[in-house]
Amino acid sequence: MGKAAEEGDVELFESLMSFRISILAKLLDRRLATQIGDQFGLGVAEYKVFGQIVLHPGATVRAIAASTFVDKAQVSRAVAQLEKQGLVSRTTTDQDRRAPLLYATTTGERLFEEIRPLRQEQERALKAELTPAQYQAMTSAIEVLITSLSEVNAKSAEPTAAERRRVIREARTDR
Numbered sequence: 001m002g003k004a005a006e007e008g009d010v011e012l013f014e015s016l017m018s019f020r021i022s023i024l025a026k027l028l029d030r031r032l033a034t035q036i037g038d039q040f041g042l043g044v045a046e047y048k049v050f051g052q053i054v055l056h057p058g059a060t061v062r063a064i065a066a067s068t069f070v071d072k073a074q075v076s077r078a079v080a081q082l083e084k085q086g087l088v089s090r091t092t093t094d095q096d097r098r099a100p101l102l103y104a105t106t107t108g109e110r111l112f113e114e115i116r117p118l119r120q121e122q123e124r125a126l127k128a129e130l131t132p133a134q135y136q137a138m139t140s141a142i143e144v145l146i147t148s149l150s151e152v153n154a155k156s157a158e159p160t161a162a163e164r165r166r167v168i169r170e171a172r173t174d175r
Contacts, residue, residue, distance in 0.1 A: 057103050
């Protein structure tokens, strides 16, 4: 291993915007996991996919993966778990049997309606931590970054996460 990191290097790394945003995302996911997992038995990935299905009836795995920037395999695993729990169902069409359309079941819709007020309250609590100007600036900045990064990813035809990991592992073993 290399020499120990200089104190300034650590401060620089930990002050990077992307690092701090990833920490915030992890903290939000932990809060969500506690709330949704403990009360409703859903994992974070399952809940996020479930929300997409409820809000966009007839969505496909590909569409959910594209809109949430999550790997299709992860979305498929979440869908399988949601189906086992009776919260979603899939319907195939004659046009493309490989891309089933996903719908919330009646049980799923009822569960989502139970979860909705809790999630709305969580959003209100987060928003209350910020002044109106901070909230507006943050939401605007996040939207700009999402749009910018989405456009970069679309133009680059970026490989999947699994493909990137495979290339890195191969490069490591070639050394």
